[in-house]
Amino acid sequence: MKSYPQSAALFDRARAVIPGGVNSPVRAFKSVGGTPVFMKSGSGCYLTDVDGNTYIDYCGSWGPLISGHAHPEILKAVMASAQNGTSFGTPNPCEVEIASLITGLLPHAEMIRFVNSGTEAVMSAIRVARGFTGRTKIIKFDGCYHGHADSLLVNAGSGLATFGIASTPGVPESLARETLVLPLDDEDRFLDLMKSVGDQVAAVIIEPVPANNGLLLQRREFLQTLRDACTQSGALLIFDEVISGFRVALGGATGVYDIRPDLVTFGKIIGGGFPVGAYAGRRDIMSVIAPVGKVYQAGTLSGNPVAMAAGLTQLRLLTEPGFYDRLESLAARLGEGMASIIRNLNIEAVPIRMGSVLWTYFGAADRLRRATDIDHATMDRYRLFFHHCLENGVYIAPSGYEVMFVSSVHQSTDLDRTLTIMESAFKVAYGK
Ligand SMILES: *Cc1c(COP(=O)(O)O)cnc(C)c1O
DSSP: OOOOHHHHHHHHHHHHHSGGGOSSGGGGOTTTOSOOOOEEEEEBTEEEETTSOEEEESSGGGTTOTTOBTOHHHHHHHHHHHHTOSOOSSOOHHHHHHHHHHHHHOTTOSEEEEESSHHHHHHHHHHHHHHHHSOOEEEEEETOOOOSOGGGSEEEOSTTOOBEEESSTTSOHHHHTTEEEEETTOHHHHHHHHHHHGGGEEEEEEOSSOOSSSOOOOOHHHHHHHHHHHHHHTOEEEEEOTTTBTTTBTTHHHHHHTOOOSEEEEOGGGGTTSSOEEEEEOHHHHTTBTTTSSBOOOOTTTTOHHHHHHHHHHHHHHTSTTHHHHHHHHHHHHHHHHHHHHHHHTOSOEEEEETTEEEEESSOOSOOOSGGGSOGGGHHHHHHHHHHHHHTTEEOOSSTTSOEEOOTTOOHHHHHHHHHHHHHHHHHHTTO
């Protein structure tokens, strides 16, 4: 049995001075119970906590670490950059390099602006969409997460009400009403809404690969319907690729589905482990941003040279030949291994995978495309699964709604060891 005295002591101290002891709520282990583990170091696919326990990591800092922890080339670039000064508050050469690389790789990213988080990227893209169209309403989908900007912390209103209600105190209802929330995978509801208010809609925003509330893979036709209706009504289509960008393929979900959004948001992988976000899109739209245009958006540390050096090095690693093929075969080994355990144990569970993003639904379902397809009661099984994994040295997200990420530095031996541990974790979760 692992023990966690140092983590427990730190958590006690943390709770006295940081709300809930954490700087982001899901880290507090509330949905799985127990004491969050405080990590002290990461190397490759391994994490080591403050008590000296080690783990094979599939959280990957919630997605950014596609090349694992402390990748030597990223470290080298970061140290070299830091030695030259950590922030200038002026333009720097590295931001031009990374912007050129991305706009060269992604045809839909004609221009790009860097910010400091995914939340900031989405918040800014929404402002630009409103500024560009002169409209105020936003359509989002239940089951997608877009960071914690006010306009997007909104849930579906009850019954047939189309306007959103604030999902947290602190968001004014007057603002929440500007956000309309629909179910995923429902063309009819979407087209009906667009028919009535389409000319007031500034943007339709979606995670093209919804990966924050399980992994609710969408039909391409649904995404195409959004594209067509936006084009028709003059609303902008925003793909939030903060997770899927550079993850499901070099070209993100946009490349996989071959559907072109007007704006796209990035985060996570784009910073190589540093706090970076970005939004990008059509040149005419991006040209409304100050100082070219009138839509204000700024950042003291945006385009920070150290963060840009990390991001640039990360993206260069991704463009090396065979990167995604290798990642795919590693993820397939894990995904297929989990699927065969589930089959052999004959348990009610549904493994879902897109590239190196994996999620298991701990129940029975013949369709998992909408938030309402997920039965909350299945999370009891996840809790047992999670704790067995943790105790045995496999670190997965402390919430059953979160996905697993495979990195390019997980070795076959790590994956096989993981599968052995997961087999017993499934048995524990299902009382077998
Ligand atoms: C993580 C995430 C965000 C928010 O990014 P932060 O860097 O946490 O602010 C926004 N959208 C999606 C799709 C995300 O996965």
